[in-house]
Amino acid sequence: MSLIAVIDDDQDILEASSLILRARGFEVISANNPDDGYKIIKEKNPDLIILDVIMNEPDDGFFLAQKLRREKIATPIIMYTSIAKATGLDFTSGNMIPVDEFVEKPISPDELIAKVEKFLKR
Protein backbone atom coordinates (compact mmCIF):
# COMPACT_ATOMS: atom_id res chain seq x y z
CA MET A 1 0.00 0.00 0.00
CA SER A 2 1.32 3.43 -0.90
CA LEU A 3 2.20 5.86 1.87
CA ILE A 4 1.37 9.55 1.53
CA ALA A 5 2.67 12.32 3.80
CA VAL A 6 0.34 15.32 4.10
CA ILE A 7 1.82 18.50 5.57
CA ASP A 8 -0.46 21.46 6.19
CA ASP A 9 -0.84 23.77 9.18
CA ASP A 10 -4.63 23.81 8.86
CA GLN A 11 -5.83 20.92 11.04
CA ASP A 12 -9.17 20.74 9.19
CA ILE A 13 -7.54 20.50 5.76
CA LEU A 14 -5.15 17.92 7.11
CA GLU A 15 -7.99 15.74 8.40
CA ALA A 16 -10.20 16.16 5.35
CA SER A 17 -7.34 15.28 3.00
CA SER A 18 -6.35 12.27 5.09
CA LEU A 19 -9.92 11.04 5.14
CA ILE A 20 -10.29 11.30 1.36
CA LEU A 21 -6.97 9.52 0.77
CA ARG A 22 -7.61 6.77 3.31
CA ALA A 23 -11.05 6.12 1.86
CA ARG A 24 -9.28 5.52 -1.44
CA GLY A 25 -7.04 2.98 0.26
CA PHE A 26 -3.87 5.00 0.81
CA GLU A 27 -1.96 5.00 4.02
CA VAL A 28 -1.53 8.55 5.35
CA ILE A 29 0.87 10.19 7.79
CA SER A 30 0.59 13.90 8.55
CA ALA A 31 2.30 16.88 10.12
CA ASN A 32 1.10 20.42 10.77
CA ASN A 33 4.39 22.27 10.37
CA PRO A 34 7.41 22.06 8.05
CA ASP A 35 9.83 20.79 10.71
CA ASP A 36 7.65 17.84 11.73
CA GLY A 37 6.90 17.29 8.06
CA TYR A 38 10.59 16.99 7.27
CA LYS A 39 11.01 14.54 10.17
CA ILE A 40 8.23 12.18 9.07
CA ILE A 41 9.46 12.23 5.49
CA LYS A 42 12.96 11.27 6.60
CA GLU A 43 11.65 8.59 8.95
CA LYS A 44 8.91 6.98 6.88
CA ASN A 45 10.12 7.67 3.37
CA PRO A 46 6.62 8.13 1.88
CA ASP A 47 5.77 7.44 -1.78
CA LEU A 48 4.20 10.85 -2.25
CA ILE A 49 4.29 14.16 -0.39
CA ILE A 50 1.42 16.65 -0.25
CA LEU A 51 2.66 20.01 0.92
CA ASP A 52 0.85 23.28 1.64
CA VAL A 53 2.74 26.23 0.20
CA ILE A 54 1.97 28.64 3.06
CA MET A 55 2.31 27.44 6.62
CA ASN A 56 3.64 29.44 9.57
CA GLU A 57 5.40 31.67 7.11
CA PRO A 58 4.64 32.38 3.49
CA ASP A 59 6.68 29.98 1.34
CA ASP A 60 7.34 27.51 4.17
CA GLY A 61 6.14 24.70 1.90
CA PHE A 62 8.22 25.99 -0.95
CA PHE A 63 11.36 26.02 1.20
CA LEU A 64 10.69 22.51 2.48
CA ALA A 65 10.33 21.27 -1.11
CA GLN A 66 13.64 22.93 -2.00
CA LYS A 67 15.33 21.39 1.01
CA LEU A 68 14.10 17.90 0.08
CA ARG A 69 15.29 18.29 -3.51
CA ARG A 70 18.68 19.55 -2.35
CA GLU A 71 18.97 16.37 -0.34
CA LYS A 72 18.22 14.40 -3.50
CA ILE A 73 14.88 13.22 -2.19
CA ALA A 74 13.01 12.74 -5.46
CA THR A 75 9.66 11.69 -3.99
CA PRO A 76 6.86 13.29 -6.04
CA ILE A 77 5.42 16.40 -4.38
CA ILE A 78 1.93 17.78 -4.81
CA MET A 79 1.67 21.34 -3.60
CA TYR A 80 -1.49 22.87 -2.14
CA THR A 81 -1.72 26.49 -3.20
CA SER A 82 -4.03 29.06 -1.78
CA ILE A 83 -3.86 32.43 -3.45
CA ALA A 84 -1.67 31.67 -6.44
CA LYS A 85 -4.38 32.78 -8.83
CA ALA A 86 -5.34 35.83 -6.79
CA THR A 87 -1.80 37.13 -6.66
CA GLY A 88 -1.21 36.47 -10.32
CA LEU A 89 1.65 34.18 -9.45
CA ASP A 90 1.83 31.41 -11.99
CA PHE A 91 3.00 28.35 -10.11
CA THR A 92 2.41 26.01 -12.98
CA SER A 93 4.97 27.43 -15.40
CA GLY A 94 8.73 27.22 -15.17
CA ASN A 95 10.84 25.04 -12.96
CA MET A 96 11.26 27.50 -10.15
CA ILE A 97 9.28 25.44 -7.70
CA PRO A 98 10.62 21.92 -7.47
CA VAL A 99 7.28 20.17 -7.20
CA ASP A 100 5.43 17.89 -9.58
CA GLU A 101 1.82 18.98 -9.32
CA PHE A 102 -0.39 21.68 -7.88
CA VAL A 103 -3.82 21.55 -6.28
CA GLU A 104 -5.53 24.85 -5.63
CA LYS A 105 -7.56 25.14 -2.42
CA PRO A 106 -10.40 24.42 -1.76
CA ILE A 107 -9.48 20.85 -2.49
CA SER A 108 -11.96 18.85 -4.48
CA PRO A 109 -11.81 15.15 -3.50
CA ASP A 110 -11.97 14.03 -7.15
CA GLU A 111 -9.21 16.35 -8.28
CA LEU A 112 -7.03 15.32 -5.36
CA ILE A 113 -7.48 11.64 -6.07
CA ALA A 114 -6.90 12.13 -9.81
CA LYS A 115 -3.67 14.01 -9.21
CA VAL A 116 -2.44 11.57 -6.56
CA GLU A 117 -3.12 8.62 -8.84
CA LYS A 118 -1.01 10.16 -11.58
CA PHE A 119 1.89 9.17 -9.34
CA LEU A 120 0.62 6.22 -7.33
CA LYS A 121 -1.21 3.00 -8.10
CA ARG A 122 -3.70 1.96 -5.47
Place this chain on the structure above:
Amino acid sequence: MVEDCKGHILVVDDEEALRTAVRRILEMEGFEVKEAHNGSEGISFGTTTEYDLALIDLKMPDRNGIEVLKEIRHTFPNTVCFMATAYASYETAVEATKLGADGYILKPFSPDELINQLNSGIRKRKLLLETERLKKEREESLLEVAFERTRLKTIINSITDGVIVINKKEELAYFNQAALKLLDVTYLPLGIPVTEHFPIEVAQLLSEKFFEVEEQQSSFSIEVEIKPNNELILEATFSPILQADGKLAGVVVVLKNITEFKRLELIKSQFVSMVAHELKAPIAASIGFIDIMRKPELNISQEQQIDFLNRTHGRLQSLLTMVNDLLDISRMELNKVTREIKEVIVEETIAEVAGLFTVELQKKDLTLSLPGPDEKHIIKVDQNEFLRLLTNLVSNAIKYNKEHGTIYITVKADAYYTVISVRDTGIGLRPEDKDRLFSEFFRAKNEFTKNIHGTGLGLSIVKRIIEAYSGKIECQSTYGEGTEFIISFPVIPIEQA
Protein backbone atom coordinates in the same frame (compact mmCIF):
# COMPACT_ATOMS: atom_id res chain seq x y z
CA MET B 1 6.31 120.76 -21.13
CA VAL B 2 6.42 120.46 -24.89
CA GLU B 3 2.77 119.43 -24.79
CA ASP B 4 1.51 122.53 -22.92
CA CYS B 5 2.78 125.11 -25.37
CA LYS B 6 5.23 125.12 -28.24
CA GLY B 7 8.02 124.98 -25.72
CA HIS B 8 9.69 126.50 -22.66
CA ILE B 9 12.67 128.52 -23.53
CA LEU B 10 15.33 130.00 -21.32
CA VAL B 11 17.05 133.07 -22.73
CA VAL B 12 20.36 133.87 -21.05
CA ASP B 13 21.77 137.21 -22.14
CA ASP B 14 23.15 140.29 -20.37
CA GLU B 15 21.79 142.63 -23.03
CA GLU B 16 18.32 143.65 -21.96
CA ALA B 17 17.25 144.97 -25.36
CA LEU B 18 18.08 141.72 -27.06
CA ARG B 19 16.29 139.64 -24.38
CA THR B 20 13.14 141.70 -24.73
CA ALA B 21 13.21 141.48 -28.51
CA VAL B 22 13.75 137.73 -28.45
CA ARG B 23 11.05 137.28 -25.84
CA ARG B 24 8.51 139.16 -27.92
CA ILE B 25 9.28 137.25 -31.06
CA LEU B 26 9.12 133.90 -29.31
CA GLU B 27 5.97 134.61 -27.36
CA MET B 28 4.25 135.57 -30.57
CA GLU B 29 5.26 132.18 -31.93
CA GLY B 30 3.66 130.46 -28.95
CA PHE B 31 6.72 129.77 -26.85
CA GLU B 32 6.95 130.45 -23.15
CA VAL B 33 10.05 132.41 -22.29
CA LYS B 34 12.07 132.86 -19.12
CA GLU B 35 14.78 135.51 -19.04
CA ALA B 36 18.07 135.28 -17.19
CA HIS B 37 20.05 138.52 -16.84
CA ASN B 38 23.45 136.99 -16.61
CA GLY B 39 25.40 133.75 -16.57
CA SER B 40 24.86 132.99 -12.89
CA GLU B 41 21.14 133.51 -13.18
CA GLY B 42 21.16 131.34 -16.31
CA ILE B 43 22.84 128.51 -14.44
CA SER B 44 20.46 128.88 -11.52
CA PHE B 45 17.33 128.82 -13.68
CA GLY B 46 18.59 126.24 -16.12
CA THR B 47 19.53 123.75 -13.44
CA THR B 48 16.37 124.02 -11.34
CA THR B 49 13.81 123.71 -14.15
CA GLU B 50 14.20 121.54 -17.19
CA TYR B 51 13.71 123.79 -20.20
CA ASP B 52 13.07 122.43 -23.63
CA LEU B 53 15.58 124.83 -25.05
CA ALA B 54 18.11 127.35 -23.85
CA LEU B 55 19.45 130.22 -25.88
CA ILE B 56 22.73 131.23 -24.25
CA ASP B 57 24.87 134.25 -25.02
CA LEU B 58 28.47 133.21 -25.37
CA LYS B 59 30.01 136.36 -23.93
CA MET B 60 28.69 137.53 -20.60
CA PRO B 61 30.51 139.55 -17.93
CA ASP B 62 30.16 137.15 -15.00
CA ARG B 63 30.15 133.56 -16.34
CA ASN B 64 30.68 132.84 -19.98
CA GLY B 65 28.15 130.95 -22.08
CA ILE B 66 30.24 127.78 -22.21
CA GLU B 67 30.09 127.44 -18.43
CA VAL B 68 26.36 127.99 -18.46
CA LEU B 69 26.03 125.34 -21.19
CA LYS B 70 28.09 122.84 -19.20
CA GLU B 71 26.10 123.33 -16.01
CA ILE B 72 22.72 123.04 -17.71
CA ARG B 73 23.82 119.99 -19.66
CA HIS B 74 25.18 118.43 -16.54
CA THR B 75 21.82 118.64 -14.84
CA PHE B 76 19.50 118.23 -17.82
CA PRO B 77 21.28 116.51 -20.69
CA ASN B 78 18.16 116.71 -22.85
CA THR B 79 17.78 120.47 -22.80
CA VAL B 80 18.64 121.63 -26.30
CA CYS B 81 21.18 124.43 -26.04
CA PHE B 82 21.92 127.09 -28.69
CA MET B 83 24.77 129.50 -28.34
CA ALA B 84 24.31 133.07 -29.49
CA THR B 85 27.45 134.89 -30.51
CA ALA B 86 28.51 137.98 -32.35
CA TYR B 87 31.97 136.67 -32.87
CA ALA B 88 31.13 133.72 -34.88
CA SER B 89 34.11 131.95 -36.09
CA TYR B 90 34.87 128.44 -37.04
CA GLU B 91 36.71 127.86 -33.72
CA THR B 92 33.98 129.04 -31.41
CA ALA B 93 31.39 127.07 -33.32
CA VAL B 94 33.53 123.95 -33.07
CA GLU B 95 34.23 124.46 -29.41
CA ALA B 96 30.59 125.03 -28.54
CA THR B 97 29.56 121.97 -30.51
CA LYS B 98 32.29 119.90 -28.89
CA LEU B 99 30.95 120.88 -25.53
CA GLY B 100 27.56 119.71 -26.53
CA ALA B 101 25.84 122.78 -27.92
CA ASP B 102 23.20 121.84 -30.41
CA GLY B 103 23.90 124.83 -32.65
CA TYR B 104 24.75 128.47 -32.68
CA ILE B 105 22.97 131.58 -33.79
CA LEU B 106 24.86 134.51 -35.17
CA LYS B 107 24.20 137.95 -33.78
CA PRO B 108 22.56 139.92 -35.09
CA PHE B 109 19.81 137.57 -36.28
CA SER B 110 16.52 138.17 -37.96
CA PRO B 111 13.28 136.96 -36.31
CA ASP B 112 12.87 134.34 -39.07
CA GLU B 113 16.38 133.01 -38.56
CA LEU B 114 15.73 132.75 -34.83
CA ILE B 115 12.42 131.01 -35.22
CA ASN B 116 13.75 128.56 -37.80
CA GLN B 117 16.63 127.62 -35.59
CA LEU B 118 14.47 127.26 -32.52
CA ASN B 119 11.85 125.18 -34.31
CA SER B 120 14.51 122.74 -35.41
CA GLY B 121 15.81 122.79 -31.83
CA ILE B 122 12.35 121.90 -30.54
CA ARG B 123 12.16 118.98 -33.02
CA LYS B 124 15.47 117.80 -31.74
CA ARG B 125 14.21 118.12 -28.17
CA LYS B 126 11.23 115.93 -29.04
CA LEU B 127 13.49 113.31 -30.52
CA LEU B 128 15.73 113.41 -27.49
CA LEU B 129 12.80 112.93 -25.15
CA GLU B 130 11.45 110.05 -27.22
CA THR B 131 14.88 108.41 -27.25
CA GLU B 132 15.08 108.86 -23.52
CA ARG B 133 11.68 107.24 -23.05
CA LEU B 134 12.58 104.25 -25.20
CA LYS B 135 15.86 103.81 -23.40
CA LYS B 136 14.09 103.81 -20.07
CA GLU B 137 11.56 101.30 -21.29
CA ARG B 138 14.28 99.02 -22.55
CA GLU B 139 16.16 99.24 -19.28
CA GLU B 140 13.03 98.42 -17.39
CA SER B 141 12.26 95.39 -19.49
CA LEU B 142 15.87 94.19 -19.22
CA LEU B 143 15.56 94.52 -15.48
CA GLU B 144 12.31 92.60 -15.64
CA VAL B 145 13.97 89.80 -17.62
CA ALA B 146 16.84 89.61 -15.18
CA PHE B 147 14.42 89.54 -12.30
CA GLU B 148 12.31 86.89 -14.00
CA ARG B 149 15.39 84.70 -14.49
CA THR B 150 16.35 84.98 -10.85
CA ARG B 151 12.82 84.21 -9.85
CA LEU B 152 12.60 81.14 -12.09
CA LYS B 153 15.91 79.91 -10.79
CA THR B 154 14.72 80.31 -7.22
CA ILE B 155 11.51 78.46 -8.02
CA ILE B 156 13.29 75.59 -9.76
CA ASN B 157 15.80 75.33 -6.96
CA SER B 158 13.17 75.27 -4.27
CA ILE B 159 11.08 72.45 -5.70
CA THR B 160 11.74 69.04 -4.24
CA ASP B 161 11.62 67.30 -7.60
CA GLY B 162 14.90 67.10 -9.42
CA VAL B 163 15.19 69.05 -12.68
CA ILE B 164 17.84 68.36 -15.29
CA VAL B 165 18.10 70.05 -18.66
CA ILE B 166 20.14 68.45 -21.43
CA ASN B 167 20.94 70.37 -24.58
CA LYS B 168 20.82 68.92 -28.07
CA LYS B 169 24.50 67.99 -27.89
CA GLU B 170 23.56 65.76 -24.96
CA GLU B 171 25.39 67.98 -22.54
CA LEU B 172 24.18 68.95 -19.13
CA ALA B 173 22.75 72.46 -19.44
CA TYR B 174 21.02 72.91 -16.13
CA PHE B 175 20.20 71.10 -12.91
CA ASN B 176 18.75 72.01 -9.53
CA GLN B 177 19.82 71.01 -6.03
CA ALA B 178 17.13 68.36 -5.71
CA ALA B 179 18.52 66.60 -8.80
CA LEU B 180 21.91 66.20 -7.13
CA LYS B 181 20.31 64.71 -4.08
CA LEU B 182 18.04 62.38 -5.98
CA LEU B 183 20.79 61.14 -8.27
CA ASP B 184 22.99 60.55 -5.27
CA VAL B 185 25.85 62.70 -6.59
CA THR B 186 27.57 65.67 -4.97
CA TYR B 187 28.65 67.60 -8.04
CA LEU B 188 27.75 67.93 -11.70
CA PRO B 189 29.69 70.16 -14.06
CA LEU B 190 27.66 71.97 -16.71
CA GLY B 191 28.48 71.56 -20.38
CA ILE B 192 29.80 68.03 -19.94
CA PRO B 193 28.29 65.15 -21.91
CA VAL B 194 25.71 63.49 -19.67
CA THR B 195 27.36 60.14 -20.11
CA GLU B 196 30.46 61.32 -18.28
CA HIS B 197 29.26 62.49 -14.91
CA PHE B 198 26.15 60.66 -13.96
CA PRO B 199 26.12 57.29 -12.25
CA ILE B 200 26.53 54.78 -15.05
CA GLU B 201 22.94 53.46 -15.08
CA VAL B 202 21.56 56.97 -15.07
CA ALA B 203 23.91 58.10 -17.80
CA GLN B 204 22.96 55.18 -20.01
CA LEU B 205 19.33 55.81 -19.38
CA LEU B 206 19.61 59.50 -20.15
CA SER B 207 21.42 58.81 -23.37
CA GLU B 208 18.98 56.10 -24.39
CA LYS B 209 15.89 58.09 -23.51
CA PHE B 210 17.27 61.17 -25.20
CA PHE B 211 16.86 59.51 -28.55
CA GLU B 212 13.44 58.26 -27.63
CA VAL B 213 12.29 61.76 -26.80
CA GLU B 214 13.84 62.98 -30.02
CA GLU B 215 11.92 60.40 -32.00
CA GLN B 216 8.61 60.61 -30.21
CA GLN B 217 8.70 64.35 -29.47
CA SER B 218 6.42 63.83 -26.51
CA SER B 219 6.81 63.33 -22.76
CA PHE B 220 7.04 59.98 -21.07
CA SER B 221 7.91 58.65 -17.62
CA ILE B 222 9.90 55.69 -16.41
CA GLU B 223 10.88 54.29 -13.05
CA VAL B 224 14.55 54.05 -12.15
CA GLU B 225 16.08 52.27 -9.19
CA ILE B 226 18.95 54.50 -8.14
CA LYS B 227 19.92 52.60 -5.02
CA PRO B 228 19.37 48.85 -4.88
CA ASN B 229 16.84 47.04 -2.68
CA ASN B 230 14.18 49.68 -3.28
CA GLU B 231 16.18 52.15 -1.24
CA LEU B 232 15.79 54.95 -3.77
CA ILE B 233 13.39 54.74 -6.67
CA LEU B 234 12.79 57.68 -8.97
CA GLU B 235 10.18 58.42 -11.53
CA ALA B 236 11.90 60.26 -14.36
CA THR B 237 9.74 62.24 -16.78
CA PHE B 238 11.43 63.16 -20.03
CA SER B 239 9.97 66.05 -22.00
CA PRO B 240 11.31 67.53 -25.23
CA ILE B 241 12.16 71.22 -25.46
CA LEU B 242 11.35 72.17 -29.02
CA GLN B 243 12.64 75.10 -31.04
CA ALA B 244 10.24 77.35 -32.92
CA ASP B 245 10.86 75.25 -36.04
CA GLY B 246 9.90 72.08 -34.21
CA LYS B 247 13.43 70.73 -33.93
CA LEU B 248 14.65 69.35 -30.64
CA ALA B 249 16.54 71.95 -28.59
CA GLY B 250 17.02 69.73 -25.57
CA VAL B 251 15.35 67.53 -23.07
CA VAL B 252 14.12 68.38 -19.60
CA VAL B 253 14.09 65.55 -17.10
CA VAL B 254 12.00 65.86 -13.95
CA LEU B 255 12.94 63.41 -11.21
CA LYS B 256 10.43 62.51 -8.54
CA ASN B 257 11.27 60.43 -5.48
CA ILE B 258 8.66 57.67 -5.42
CA THR B 259 10.46 55.39 -2.94
CA GLU B 260 7.90 55.86 -0.21
CA PHE B 261 5.05 55.47 -2.65
CA LYS B 262 6.49 52.19 -3.95
CA ARG B 263 7.02 50.98 -0.42
CA LEU B 264 3.40 51.67 0.48
CA GLU B 265 2.26 50.05 -2.74
CA LEU B 266 4.18 46.92 -1.80
CA ILE B 267 2.77 46.90 1.74
CA LYS B 268 -0.70 47.33 0.31
CA SER B 269 -0.41 44.45 -2.13
CA GLN B 270 1.19 42.25 0.51
CA PHE B 271 -1.66 43.10 2.83
CA VAL B 272 -4.25 42.33 0.18
CA SER B 273 -2.74 38.94 -0.57
CA MET B 274 -2.46 38.22 3.14
CA VAL B 275 -6.12 39.09 3.64
CA ALA B 276 -7.05 36.94 0.65
CA HIS B 277 -5.12 34.03 2.08
CA GLU B 278 -6.62 34.41 5.55
CA LEU B 279 -10.13 34.67 4.18
CA LYS B 280 -9.64 31.72 1.92
CA ALA B 281 -8.38 29.33 4.59
CA PRO B 282 -11.71 28.94 6.46
CA ILE B 283 -13.60 28.79 3.18
CA ALA B 284 -11.31 26.06 1.87
CA ALA B 285 -11.69 24.06 5.09
CA SER B 286 -15.46 24.44 5.06
CA ILE B 287 -15.80 23.41 1.42
CA GLY B 288 -13.45 20.53 2.14
CA PHE B 289 -15.76 19.18 4.87
CA ILE B 290 -18.91 19.74 2.81
CA ASP B 291 -17.39 17.97 -0.21
CA ILE B 292 -16.54 14.99 1.96
CA MET B 293 -20.07 14.82 3.35
CA ARG B 294 -21.52 15.02 -0.15
CA LYS B 295 -19.67 11.90 -1.25
CA PRO B 296 -21.61 8.79 -0.25
CA GLU B 297 -18.72 6.54 -1.23
CA LEU B 298 -16.64 8.00 1.60
CA ASN B 299 -19.05 6.41 4.10
CA ILE B 300 -18.94 9.14 6.73
CA SER B 301 -20.46 8.10 10.04
CA GLN B 302 -23.25 10.12 11.65
CA GLU B 303 -20.92 11.06 14.48
CA GLN B 304 -18.25 12.24 12.07
CA GLN B 305 -20.78 14.23 10.09
CA ILE B 306 -21.82 16.14 13.22
CA ASP B 307 -18.18 16.80 14.01
CA PHE B 308 -17.56 18.11 10.48
CA LEU B 309 -20.66 20.28 10.59
CA ASN B 310 -19.60 21.78 13.92
CA ARG B 311 -16.12 22.44 12.63
CA THR B 312 -17.46 23.97 9.44
CA HIS B 313 -19.68 26.20 11.54
CA GLY B 314 -16.70 27.16 13.67
CA ARG B 315 -14.60 28.04 10.65
CA LEU B 316 -17.35 30.13 9.10
CA GLN B 317 -17.94 31.84 12.43
CA SER B 318 -14.27 32.77 12.58
CA LEU B 319 -14.47 33.98 8.98
CA LEU B 320 -17.32 36.27 9.99
CA THR B 321 -15.33 37.58 12.96
CA MET B 322 -12.39 38.19 10.70
CA VAL B 323 -14.48 40.15 8.20
CA ASN B 324 -15.94 42.22 11.03
CA ASP B 325 -12.48 42.85 12.46
CA LEU B 326 -11.24 43.90 9.04
CA LEU B 327 -14.13 46.30 8.69
CA ASP B 328 -13.30 47.74 12.12
CA ILE B 329 -9.67 48.17 11.16
CA SER B 330 -10.67 49.85 7.93
CA ARG B 331 -12.99 52.21 9.80
CA MET B 332 -10.20 53.06 12.21
CA GLU B 333 -7.76 53.60 9.36
CA LEU B 334 -10.19 55.91 7.61
CA ASN B 335 -10.90 57.73 10.87
CA LYS B 336 -14.54 56.95 10.43
CA VAL B 337 -15.05 55.74 13.97
CA THR B 338 -17.56 57.82 15.88
CA ARG B 339 -16.62 57.81 19.52
CA GLU B 340 -18.84 58.75 22.35
CA ILE B 341 -16.26 59.88 24.87
CA LYS B 342 -17.32 59.89 28.46
CA GLU B 343 -15.97 59.09 31.89
CA VAL B 344 -15.68 55.39 32.48
CA ILE B 345 -14.72 53.66 35.69
CA VAL B 346 -12.03 51.23 34.59
CA GLU B 347 -12.74 48.69 37.34
CA GLU B 348 -16.42 48.51 36.41
CA THR B 349 -15.63 47.70 32.79
CA ILE B 350 -13.13 45.08 33.91
CA ALA B 351 -15.84 43.43 36.03
CA GLU B 352 -18.18 43.51 33.04
CA VAL B 353 -15.58 41.83 30.80
CA ALA B 354 -14.85 39.21 33.47
CA GLY B 355 -18.55 38.34 33.48
CA LEU B 356 -18.47 37.62 29.74
CA PHE B 357 -15.85 34.91 30.17
CA THR B 358 -17.24 32.93 33.12
CA VAL B 359 -17.71 29.77 31.05
CA GLU B 360 -14.31 29.93 29.35
CA LEU B 361 -12.59 30.54 32.69
CA GLN B 362 -14.30 27.50 34.20
CA LYS B 363 -13.44 25.27 31.21
CA LYS B 364 -9.73 25.81 31.75
CA ASP B 365 -10.05 26.13 35.54
CA LEU B 366 -8.51 29.58 35.49
CA THR B 367 -8.37 31.99 38.41
CA LEU B 368 -9.07 35.63 37.66
CA SER B 369 -7.49 38.16 39.98
CA LEU B 370 -9.31 41.49 39.74
CA PRO B 371 -8.61 44.92 41.31
CA GLY B 372 -9.87 45.40 44.86
CA PRO B 373 -13.49 46.51 45.42
CA ASP B 374 -12.47 49.97 46.68
CA GLU B 375 -10.32 50.83 43.71
CA LYS B 376 -11.74 53.37 41.32
CA HIS B 377 -9.90 54.83 38.33
CA ILE B 378 -11.64 57.02 35.81
CA ILE B 379 -10.62 57.48 32.20
CA LYS B 380 -12.36 59.26 29.32
CA VAL B 381 -13.04 56.85 26.48
CA ASP B 382 -15.75 55.43 24.30
CA GLN B 383 -17.17 52.71 26.52
CA ASN B 384 -17.77 50.18 23.73
CA GLU B 385 -14.30 50.63 22.35
CA PHE B 386 -12.76 50.24 25.80
CA LEU B 387 -14.84 47.11 26.36
CA ARG B 388 -13.64 45.73 23.04
CA LEU B 389 -10.03 46.41 23.97
CA LEU B 390 -10.30 44.66 27.34
CA THR B 391 -12.29 41.78 25.85
CA ASN B 392 -9.53 41.13 23.29
CA LEU B 393 -6.83 41.18 25.94
CA VAL B 394 -8.70 38.97 28.42
CA SER B 395 -9.72 36.58 25.63
CA ASN B 396 -6.03 36.21 24.68
CA ALA B 397 -5.06 35.74 28.32
CA ILE B 398 -7.55 32.86 28.51
CA LYS B 399 -6.73 31.28 25.13
CA TYR B 400 -2.99 31.33 25.65
CA ASN B 401 -3.10 30.37 29.32
CA LYS B 402 -2.32 26.93 30.70
CA GLU B 403 -4.92 24.83 32.53
CA HIS B 404 -5.38 25.90 36.19
CA GLY B 405 -3.54 29.13 35.46
CA THR B 406 -4.22 32.64 36.68
CA ILE B 407 -5.01 35.96 35.04
CA TYR B 408 -4.07 39.08 36.97
CA ILE B 409 -5.71 42.38 36.08
CA THR B 410 -4.47 45.48 37.86
CA VAL B 411 -5.07 49.21 37.47
CA LYS B 412 -2.90 52.00 38.75
CA ALA B 413 -2.35 55.63 37.89
CA ASP B 414 0.50 58.10 38.02
CA ALA B 415 0.58 61.76 37.08
CA TYR B 416 0.49 61.02 33.37
CA TYR B 417 -1.09 57.68 32.72
CA THR B 418 -3.74 55.30 33.90
CA VAL B 419 -2.07 51.94 33.50
CA ILE B 420 -3.96 48.68 33.10
CA SER B 421 -2.10 45.40 33.17
CA VAL B 422 -3.44 42.04 32.00
CA ARG B 423 -1.03 39.26 32.90
CA ASP B 424 -1.42 35.53 32.30
CA THR B 425 0.55 32.50 33.45
CA GLY B 426 0.36 30.95 30.03
CA ILE B 427 2.62 29.77 27.28
CA GLY B 428 4.41 33.08 26.71
CA LEU B 429 6.00 34.35 23.56
CA ARG B 430 9.25 33.67 21.81
CA PRO B 431 11.31 36.88 21.51
CA GLU B 432 11.06 36.77 17.70
CA ASP B 433 7.28 36.48 17.91
CA LYS B 434 7.02 39.44 20.27
CA ASP B 435 8.17 41.86 17.62
CA ARG B 436 5.44 40.85 15.21
CA LEU B 437 2.71 40.61 17.78
CA PHE B 438 0.77 43.65 16.66
CA SER B 439 0.94 42.94 12.92
CA GLU B 440 -2.26 42.00 11.18
CA PHE B 441 -2.84 38.23 10.95
CA PHE B 442 0.20 37.40 13.01
CA ARG B 443 -0.45 34.46 15.28
CA ALA B 444 2.30 32.86 17.29
CA LYS B 445 2.64 29.29 16.14
CA ASN B 446 4.33 26.71 18.30
CA GLU B 447 3.66 23.37 19.97
CA PHE B 448 1.19 24.99 22.38
CA THR B 449 -0.84 27.05 19.94
CA LYS B 450 -1.93 24.52 17.33
CA ASN B 451 -5.40 24.15 18.77
CA ILE B 452 -5.91 27.83 19.54
CA HIS B 453 -8.03 29.61 16.96
CA GLY B 454 -8.09 33.30 16.17
CA THR B 455 -8.08 35.78 13.38
CA GLY B 456 -4.72 37.32 14.14
CA LEU B 457 -6.40 40.72 14.17
CA GLY B 458 -7.23 41.11 17.87
CA LEU B 459 -4.02 42.76 19.06
CA SER B 460 -3.80 44.84 15.91
CA ILE B 461 -7.21 46.26 16.83
CA VAL B 462 -6.19 46.74 20.46
CA LYS B 463 -3.16 48.69 19.34
CA ARG B 464 -5.19 50.89 17.03
CA ILE B 465 -7.72 51.63 19.74
CA ILE B 466 -5.14 52.54 22.35
CA GLU B 467 -3.29 54.70 19.83
CA ALA B 468 -6.49 56.55 18.99
CA TYR B 469 -6.39 57.78 22.59
CA SER B 470 -2.70 58.70 22.35
CA GLY B 471 -1.96 55.85 24.71
CA LYS B 472 0.55 53.05 24.43
CA ILE B 473 0.69 49.30 24.73
CA GLU B 474 3.65 47.25 25.87
CA CYS B 475 4.17 43.53 26.08
CA GLN B 476 6.42 41.63 28.47
CA SER B 477 6.70 37.92 28.07
CA THR B 478 8.79 34.92 28.92
CA TYR B 479 8.35 31.90 26.71
CA GLY B 480 6.72 29.11 28.70
CA GLU B 481 5.91 31.33 31.68
CA GLY B 482 3.38 33.92 30.65
CA THR B 483 2.66 37.23 29.01
CA GLU B 484 1.74 40.64 30.35
CA PHE B 485 0.09 43.40 28.33
CA ILE B 486 0.38 46.86 29.82
CA ILE B 487 -1.81 49.56 28.34
CA SER B 488 -1.44 53.20 29.35
CA PHE B 489 -4.12 55.83 28.81
CA PRO B 490 -3.03 59.46 29.19
CA VAL B 491 -4.59 60.94 32.32
CA ILE B 492 -7.22 63.54 31.70
CA PRO B 493 -7.85 65.56 34.88
CA ILE B 494 -11.36 64.98 36.20
CA GLU B 495 -12.14 68.71 36.48
CA GLN B 496 -11.76 69.04 32.72
CA ALA B 497 -14.47 66.50 32.17
